[in-house]
Amino acid sequence: MSAEYRKRVKRWDRIATWVITGGGMAVIAAVILILLLIVRVAVPLFESQEARKFWGSSNPSTIEPDTVLAVGMDDYLETGVLLDRAGRFTFVNFADDSTIGEIVLEPPYESPSEILAAIPHHGLGYSLLWANGAASFARVVFSRDHHVDRPPTTAFRVDTLAEFAPPEDGLIPIRTVTRYHDGRATRADLLHDNRIRVTQEVEETDLFGNVSRDSHVSVLDPAVGGEIADIFVDTEGLALFAGTKDGYLMRWAMRRVGTIELTDSLLAFENNRAISTLSMVFGDVSLAVGDEQGGMTVWFPVRPDYDPQRRVLSHIHTLKSHRGPVTAISPSQRTKSLLSLGADGELHMDHMTSNKHLFGLRPESPIRKAALSSRANGIIGLDDAGRLNVWAIEGGYPEATWGTLFGKVWYENYDEPAFVWQSTGATNAFEPKTSLVPLVFGSFKGTLYAMLYAIPLALFGAIYTSQFTTARFRGVIKPAVEVMAALPSVVIGFLIALWLAPIVEVHIMPFAVSLAVFPACFLIFIVLWQPFRNLKLARHIERGYEFIAFIPIMLLAGVAAYFIGHFVEDMLFAGDFHRWLFEDAGRNYDQRNCIIIAFGLGFAVIPIIFSITEDSLSNVPQRLTAASMALGATRWQTVWRVVLPSASPCIFAAIMIGFGRAVGETMIVLMATGNTPLMEWSIFTGMRTLSANIAVEIPEAPVGGTLYRILFLSAVLLFILTSIVNTAAELVRQYLRKRYAQFQ
Amino acid sequence: MTQLVTSVIEDPIVRTRNLNLYYSGAQALFNISMDFPRNQVTALIGPSGCGKSTLLRCLNRMNDLIIGVTVDGSILLEDIELDDPDLDVVELRRQVGMVFQKSNPFPNTIFENVVYGLRIAGMNNREELRVTCERSLQQAGLWDEVKDRLHESALGLSGGQQQRLCIARAIAINPQVVLMDEPCSALDPRSTARIEDLIAELREQYTIVIVTHNMQQAARVSDYTGFLYEGVLIEFGLTKKIFTKPNEKQTEDYITGRFG
């Protein structure tokens, strides 16, 4: 070998080393990079929400703070509004700390211009009680005007939606809640004698266009519970709530005009803790209750164990307590967050679903009146000194906590805490349910059933092919199985979802029976075969082709299973297994269920496991099998004691690679599972896997939103799960390899 | 085809009569009639590819593992016909053990290697296994070297030790005949000498058939020698005779290294 040539060889050697090392490093770097990118999107989910002090009026306003009944703010955090006793709305511009306008309400029914009580509702709506007992519902409306030549400007007006005449009995209430919704005006008055007077007015237009007005007045006397501290009516005027100083909560249903039914009356707090204020969480399902000891609780109706027909108002969430009595609750109009104000002038922001305390605000001068902007992006507060304070709410994903992602959560309209994934609903007020547990469960359920089906088939197939057939036959079967792996998963998904699933649904019993019939026929055949095995004719069958004799037997078994199955169905299940399953066993049969998934995923996984296992079995050195046979071992003993242990590291790796493939497989599960995020082991129902969930929801998830980030988090979870499985597999494989090493 | 040699041996343990063997039609053994004397060492010599291993494998039907092998003629162990499809091959292989050219211990402990033949026969009594293991290793001259590491991997042994382990494994099931196919070809002279000594000792108890390419070895260890050439048994007789005064010219040429 010339020196020149030697040098060339060495150079190529070095280049090859570099290329291979570089390639390997690049792969590792790419994987880490991908993980980092995913994690980066998911991490902000756990950042806390903050309120940044944004503006404070420098000089105390000209308005006496005691005369201010309510405050509010627009969504651009540019304009604030104050309502005072004279029925005047004063609009303040934050940019230059100036009053930019005033609107004085025309008092209804010739009332003096004096408002006795105002209760804010839904941000900028106000229930107003006037001095003569008349009442109205007014709403401040901000509108944005866009101009070509200058920045947009904000215009404002006040709409009066409903007006109520002074009561005929002349009793002026302490406070009044008014609502106007869809032609129905509702007024609830808390009277000095601890009764509640409800006035309902409906406007109906008949077929001829005649408008008729119908008015009902009912007076409710709770009789128990002591002095009523606060009353509340939902937006549509369908439910009335009252809380008392003895700690009682009451609810009346007002679905039909003129009939008011007491549905709940219960002692909310054992120790008769006095209730101080009530409000409804966005969505009008849950009632937020503030009490004199600073407690903040959330209640909603739940079906109790003892009477599934009814729904009873129940204590669900407990939020962070205030130091003093809670004086006002202002729910967000976007999410299930609540802003609450304590008597000590401190503001709390809490999220109901996650029970998470988002932040507390405690300015030097205590806050007396506060409100959220309607997009819940800002808070305006009027302090003792008559100054306005504005905070911008920034960042954070209040509905996502470890608890809501991985724990049981008690959602609205649920009778108990549960793991639920349901990210979007029909209305804005929908409470997103984002537990990842059903998805992880689904991933494992699908994989488990698939592996249950795939592992035995692949392993026995591989053992048979590598140990009991001829090389020629092996040369045919192996590439054929490997072609299976090349089949695009969308094709598999398509076939099993649209072709196989309906067939299995109809022939479920024959299918179940075949699980027993096939092995039985197999065994019977083997027993019957024994007398013939030594016949001259039988000897001519080349070893490894015996299976050909099985083909007719298996066809026969299939036919037998078909008839036996339908016969069994007729006998045991009155000819309809699905109905029996549903009515007698109380279980559902989904067309796209675990049987289908086992077939589909199995189809994708079997070639992988088969191929690797077959290779590893065939690679067990012949000298080992020969040694075993020479010691008088039968073929099976040899396979069991020598071949399988020697190949076990690779077999294990094969199963784990198959497992990883099944967990991460998306297309097949997406098409064939039905994607219902259930949490039950039944083989007859579908599931939703982590991977399919990402595929289903990511197109709908607003970039940067909570759902978007949760989906990324679930990708991280998937990544972690597969790495754990792979690492564990690698450790076991190393161990096995050491134990059954073939070469030193 | 003429039948050449049949030296008459009294009370042979294995006899072949007119044995022909074909690999997928290609004949590899021609009309072999040969007697293997009891409790003696018989060496099979001949140039590469002449069919020594093939003949050896006939004696415990290892040829069954090769697809496409057909045999006619007869092979008798004591008076049992081996070329009988109804014969219990498992039992036969327990009677006729085999040691291969390359040592092939199982990837398992030394102990498990030795008792493998017992375990597959269904013996699980620990004490009995232990006793047999010790006896076999002692017979194979390996006991002193491995008695402290019985439960370590057999793959940690040297090549020569591994080969002796394989011998111990073969004799653990107490066969009548031990077949050895070039057992020393991969070993150094020292290990070879060890194994040759071992063969000399084992011959007390077992009938040994050994294939070797090493003429000195054949001369040293065997009592009888058979010379095969192109599938034909050219000459068979006492080793002393074959190596000193062979009847056939071919034998002489081969032994003296003029061809092969």
Ligand SMILES: Nc1ncnc2c1ncn2[C@@H]1O[C@H](COP(=O)(O)OP(=O)(O)OP(=O)(O)O)[C@@H](O)[C@H]1O
């Ligand atoms: N598995 C087989 N398939 C087909 N032909 C074979 C097979 N094994 C051996 N043969 C052929 O049979 C003949 C005898 O082979 P065998 O292995 O018995 O020779 P040998 O005397 O042991 O040679 P060596 O000294 O090199 O081991 C050779 O021509 C060989 O090519």
Ligand SMILES: [Mg+2]
């Ligand atoms: Mg050979």
